[in-house]
Amino acid sequence: MIANIPYLTVAGLIIIGLYTLLFKKNLIKMVIGITILQSGVNLFLITLGYRMGSVAPIFTGNADNPVMSYPVPQALTLTSIVIGVAVLALMLSLVIHIYRHHGSLHVSKLGGDDQ
Amino acid sequence: MKGMSTIVKTIANIGFPIITIYGLYVIAHGHLTPGGGFQGGAIVASGLALLAVAHGTSWVESKVKEHDLSMLESLGALGFIGLAFLGLLMGGAFFSNFLVDTSMLFGAIPVDGAANINTGGTLPLMNFAVGLKVIAGLFAIVLVMAIATNKEED
Amino acid sequence: MIEMMLETFETGTGYWHPLVWVTAFVIIFLIVYIIRGFGEKKYKKGTGQTQAFLSGNKEYDKQLMHVQSSNLYWGWTEALKWIIDVLKKMHTGNVSDYVLWFVVVMGILLLFVGLM
Amino acid sequence: MNQRNILAAAFLTIVAVFLMFSALFMHPFGEPTSQAMDQYIIDNTVGETGANNGVTSVVFDYRGFDTLGEATVLFTAVASVVMLFRRLKK
8 A cells, every 4th residue: 555655646746736726816826736737647647657676668688678667658648748848838828918918917806807 | 138147158158069969869869768859859949948048039039030940840740740651652551660671771670689770760760850840849939938028028 | 552542441330431432422412413403593693682681671770780699599598597697607717716616526526436 | 715715625625535545545556457568569669660769669650640649739839829929029
């Protein structure tokens, strides 16, 4: 049970991200929360492909191949990280536009229909 | 942004070639060592961002236009898809690795289960295409954001 | 390569063949073309007969004639006013509140799944 | 402390408890269940693609379509960021 510390870390990261999204009012902090949630999901994908005592799936030409961790979850995590960078860039540019338009990043000061 | 002091500019000038060569190494050896097109492209783009921070965005803007950057990015994407379509034409399936185990470029057969720089078929070519795309794309994002936020301060 | 594209693709529940689809497309096109041939021959584009006929009355100004798209389902909104008011109160336009709805639904689902 | 924050705290606590509980009692770390596809890729990477790096051979050869979609996402994001800042430049 105590060997499941990576899964506990995943759960902790996701909870921290959800807490930031629920209780913080600053848009930059909410973007940071989304990024923390993303890293939690990436860590979950990585831990699913690990075999105990294994090395990275890179061959060195030795005759005796050691136990290797699975490459497919790592490749999909690479895809997920790049998509995360793209989404982060889009979110930050939208935040810059919001700040320029309203002069504030506080959620409750952005104004609704009454502008 | 006017650029930082002379010390920062000198250190950035020294550090930039090293970072760029390391990133290009990671791209070129993507099928042998940890790394690949995305990671090496991110390294080179961070080196370019270092230049942009040290020298100021107006200096960078006079050297390179974001129009050329988006053209480079489209070139990388076209190279990637073109290689995939070449696999359809010559290997019979989309994304087929048609260069492996031939006597052409990057087509050597691995000896004793260890690949070398000239093996891998289309993998190094795709690494180059994706690396070009990531370098141009990330630097375009950084440059556009820096320019847009600088115009406000003037 | 072209022979490979013309193979029959068998899934568990059916099959896919490009020639069958091309044949079906041609047949449907012919049927539509025949139906189109029954249409009005006197129709001329761009003449007065294509304009809207407003029962002979004088045309108002465009501003006064404007009917909003929300007026189309006025009766629907009026009949369901009690639920639409609740829905409007839910949509605050705040990201945190939408995430709160997500968390609430996820918590209810987890309670269902976990305590069954 | 208004009503919304109390609701949020309550349900976040429920979700947190369930996540921690399932993390504690998942199947043990280091023993993944799926075997066949990954084992095939590990056994045949060098022979089939001529690459030492298993992850690169998966990204660009075995699962190239994923990379194609991801490149599309990156391209779209860069295009939309450049488009968002285009009007402000002049």
